[in-house]
Amino acid sequence: MEITISFHEMLRPLLATSFRHQNTIIHTLGRRTSIKDAIESFDIPHTEIGSILVNRNAVDFSYLLCPGDRIQVSPLAIPVDPCGESLLRPTPLPHLRFLVDVNVAKLRTYLRMIGMDTLYEADLTDSELARLAAQKQCIVLSRDRGLLRRKIIEHGHLIRSQNPTEQLAEVLSYYGLQNKINPFSRCIHCNNLLQPVAKQEIMNDLEPLTKKYYEDFSHCSTCKKIYWPGSHREGMEQTLKQALQMHMEWMGAYSSRKE
Ligand SMILES: [Zn+2]
Incomplete structure (x- = not known):
């Protein structure tokens, strides 16, 4: 049986190259199948999908396709x-x-x-x-x-x-x-929320320079790792700054594409 399927432009980069530039794809199914399986046969996982219209009616993933169905597949709206x-x-x-x-x-x-x-x-x-x-x-x-x-x-x-x-x-x-x-509120090893700890309690575990220059410490109650605003944190702050910058640029591009 034959169905017609069109993927929103934001989903098309996930399609095989031969389908990427097609507004509408005519697809032949060997047997009656769910809309989820039909979409995923194009290698797009269902987790990427925000809505599905079949003959202009919204359906869920369990919908069983019928011959001649016209399907529109849209991504989740960001955020x-x-x-x-x-x-x-x-x-x-x-x-x-x-x-x-x-x-x-x-x-x-x-x-x-x-x-x-x-x-x-x-x-x-x-x-x-x-x-x-x-x-x-x-x-x-x-x-x-x-x-x-x-x-x-x-x-x-x-x-x-x-x-x-x-x-x-x-x-x-x-x-x-x-x-x-x-x-810097969680242990990067265990995922636990960090707890503040008094410097006196951990004094013996600190390197001399850390002891000299830092006053504020927190620790993980599971792995006992101690955290403070040292050089390793600066590297991570830099990563976060870069990621936020990219985020701002992408969101600017996304909003102008949506309009
Ligand atoms: Zn930990």
């Missing part, structure tokens, strides 16, 4: 709010929490650096990772389209860039995090 309810995602997330895949591992450090609740498990299979995302109610960040196609993952984003600072900018823009960040 994406995973805590809001929608037809495609009827169970909104209670909080913003990310689960970072190993193929974008540096993002876990950067997201924790800006205070975002961020889980990371390097040794899980794709199916275990997907289950964890559902159990812990996380947004999955990955470059793996196969992982994001899994039905159990409701909230996720296919990271486009291969550069970690750009990836941070991408997540900042996509989820509108710029006003929600709380830099």
Whole structure:
């Protein structure tokens, strides 16, 4: 059976090159299938989709296609709010929490650096990772389209860039995090919120120069790592500054494209 499908221009870069410049694609299906499977047969994970119209009516991912259906597929509107309810995602997330895949591992450090609740498990299979995302109610960040196609993952984003600072900018823009960040409030190793600690209590663990020049310290109650505003923090502040700059430039380009 034949259907007609058109992807919004923001989604087209994800299509195979031969489809990228087509406003409308005539597609033949071997059997009756769900709209989710039909869209994903074009290699676009359902996590990227914001709305689907079939013959001008909004449908959810379970809709079974009929011969002659005309389909319009749109991306999520940026900034994406995973805590809001929608037809495609009827169970909104209670909080913003990310689960970072190993193929974008540096993002876990950067997201924790800006205070975002961020889980990371390097040794899980794709199916275990997907289950964890559902159990812990996380947004999955990955470059793996196969992982994001899994039905159990409701909230996720296919990271486009291969550069970690750009990836941070991408997540900042996509989820509108710029006003929600709380830099240096979490342990970058454990994801725990840091607690202030008196200098006297940790005096013996400090290097002589750190002891001499710094007064304010915090620590992680799990790994006991001590944090202070030293040179490692300056490097991270620089990364955050660059990411925010990229975010501003992209959002400027995005708004002018939308108009
Ligand atoms: Zn820790």
